[in-house]
Amino acid sequence: MSRLQKKAIRMVIWMYLAVLVLGAFSSYLIILRPLKSEAVQRYKNQNEYMLEEMDSGLKIIEEYANYIAYSKDVQQEVKMYEQAPENGDLRYELSSTLNSLCYVKSGVRGIAVHSSSVPPVYSLIPPSEEEKELLSGEWYESVRERESGGGFSKGFYARRADGKMVKVLAYGKNFKNYELDFTVVIFLDYTELFGKIERFRSREFEKTYWMTPQKELLFGEDIQGEETQLQELVNTGREFIDTSEGVYFISRLYQYPYISIAFISDNTLYHVFSEYIRMILIFFGAFFAASLAGILLMIRKITRPVFTLSQVMAEAVRQDLNVRLTIDSDDEIGDLSKIFNQMIVDLKNYVGKLVEKEKQEQEMRFGLLASQVDPHFVCNTLNTVNYLAKQKRNEDVVIVSTALSNILRDRLRLKDFQIYDTVRQEVFTVRHYLQIQEYRYGSKVCVHWLVSEDVMGCEVPKNLIQPLIENSLFHGLADEDTGEIAGNIYVSITEKENRILVEVRDDGRGMSTEKAKQLEVGRENTSAKGRGIGLSGIRERLGLLYGENYQLHISSSEGQGTSVIIEMERMP
Known part of the structure; x- marks a missing residue:
């Protein structure tokens, strides 16, 4: 291997190392970060869609409560019940009416109507002990104290007739007019009502949570102390938090006070565009390998004849010309400097080309005159x-x-x-x-x-x-x-x-x-x-x-x- 070949190979190796380092850094800035941002935006859009669906579902419950309260049958039977609360028939008719209204909307476990002067009346399906306790708790008292409007309770677990525990959410609202003053409470089967949304959230995100306005988990389950961590995330006031593990999306419903927290890990985000990364790595790997092999072959192919020709042409030049050009170099380039006078031959060739071109121009002139x-x-x-x-x-x-x-x-x-x-x-x-x-x-x-x-x-x-x-x-x-x-x-x-x-x-x-x-x-x-x-x-x-x-x-x-x-x- 000649000196020129060794020098050229060293330069190529250093150049490729520099390109690899620069390429890795540039790939992160130019390719990986935009791809991650695009994946995050995709999940953000999915999260916003789920929030809209949840908001819409809660709004329907609110309208459903209005539908119950403004029902003429309900108002008439409440009024009659208030006048004779000891009458079991009137209580049964009101319970029967409430029971029929339960089937108007899927996911409704039961309905309770409570006038200020008489005990609450439930739909025919007996409420669970947990649901009864709710009507004696702080949330219900806060609803009763309001002049108007309503609100949703914190989630809780209730036992069904078959002994299984279900997630329950309640909505209560006061209704007042010149004759009546009563509260409607709707007990909702959370899984049945919002199961589709929760399944969608679980499929799209790795972890999902709902929190109350008091920054407590909606159903009170504190999984390995995560509630404290979630509270810290909510306290930041940011809607998007990028951590070392992944990304948290923190959003509030548009019309209701619940807080949604969804988490997606970096591994999942990178999996979204992993195919692109794989293709890019394969392409660049093949390109670098092929180009490196090609350059090494070209160096060997070019420098070997250059070394030989530098000696042969130097002898030919010494016989024909007296002009010398010396370059202080310890490799084949120094030898090739002695062949500088070969430019005279190139000059002769160039003059010959000029003469040939002038001849062609003359021929074209005649062609122009003829045509x-x-x-x-x-x-x-x-x-x-x-x-x-x-x-x-x-x-x-x-x-x-x-x-x-x-x-x-x-x-x-x-x-x-x-x-x-x-x-x-x-x-x-x-x-x-x-x-x-x-x-x-x-x-x-x-x-x-x-x-x-x-x-x-x-x-x-x-x-x-x-x-x-x-x-x-x-x-x-x-x-x-x-x-x-x-x-x-x-x-x-x-x-x-x-x-x-x-x-x-x-x-x-x-x-x-x-x-x-x-x-x-x-x-x-x-x-x-x-x-x-x-x-x-x-x-x-x-x-x-x-x-x-x-x-x-x-x-x-x-x-x-x-x-x-x-x-x-x-x-x-």
Whole structure:
């Protein structure tokens, strides 16, 4: 292994280590953090959806309580019961009515109505001891003390008739009018009423909690002292807390005082976009491995012949030239400095290319002189002049003949022949050409010139625009059956980033996309009648002038017109 190879490999290894470190840090900032933010936003939206559903469910219970209280049957039976509380039949009728109302809404365990002057009346299903205790507790007293409005209780567990414990939530509300003053309490089976929401929460989040306005767990279960931690989170007043373990979403219901806490771990968040991370790692791993292997092979391939050639070429240079260039270096680059004089050979090659290019330009000049004057065009124009003369349209004869004269004068300038001409001169010549065609085919063609004064002085290859317009006239706008020419042609010449863009577009019959592509790459049938003849000449001249440094684009579709765009370097 040569010295240059060792140096190059060391540089590549250090470079790759730096890129790996920088790439890891950049990946976290550019890829991982935005992906995590996107995943967090997704869970935030899910959490907001669940809050809306919970809020809506509680609102329905509130409306359901109003429905019970304002029921005429309930009000009438409460009034009668207050007048004769010892009457068992009246108590039973009220209980029966409340029992029937329990079936109006799913998830209702029972209903109690309590007037201030008589004992409370329950629906026919006997309440549990826990539900009875609720009506003697602080929450119920607070509801009774309110002038109006109601509220939900803290959750509690109640025993069903079959002995199983269920989660129960109660809603109480006072109702007053000029005749009645009573409280309606609805006992709700929390699991049946909000089970769908809770299942959705449990499926989307790893941990979910509900807390009361007093920052206590809704059902009082303190799992391994988590209530204290949750209280600390709520006390921060933030709705979004990103911890080392994961993310907490802390939200309050929009209309009710319950607090929702949902937790999602970082592992789950990363799992959401883990497939993207895996694909990125595989891609970058394969890219780095392949590029490293490729660079090492290239270093070996390049430096080995360089070492050999540096000695062979140094001897050849010493025999032919006296010029020396010395670079103080202890590797093969120092040896290659002795081959500096090889630039003389490159210079000779460059001069040869200049001579070849000048020869090609001369050939193009002759090609231009031979192709600029179309005999058919001159003949047809003279026939037009003859026709106008017979019609005694002397002014038109002068116009057409003047236009033809200007075109011929421009095309046959041999004394000061130039390969390039200004945009202004090209536009001037093309206008005369269009003036002649208007007399021949009528004035149903409208040419729109989108050329600013800024580019009028720019130089473009001579006779570039007229063949494109001629193609638009006879192969785009001409009717194949009648020969009538009608439509619009748009000519745009602009400058962008030191390049000239020439576009000729028509709204004629167009062509298939496949044919347009063939014309663009030069695979057209030049022996057939069509656009290809003019385009091939333009492509050949542009190739002589610019080599590969130009672009010709053709876009078209049948019935939608054709656009030809030429992009070339601006002449200094």
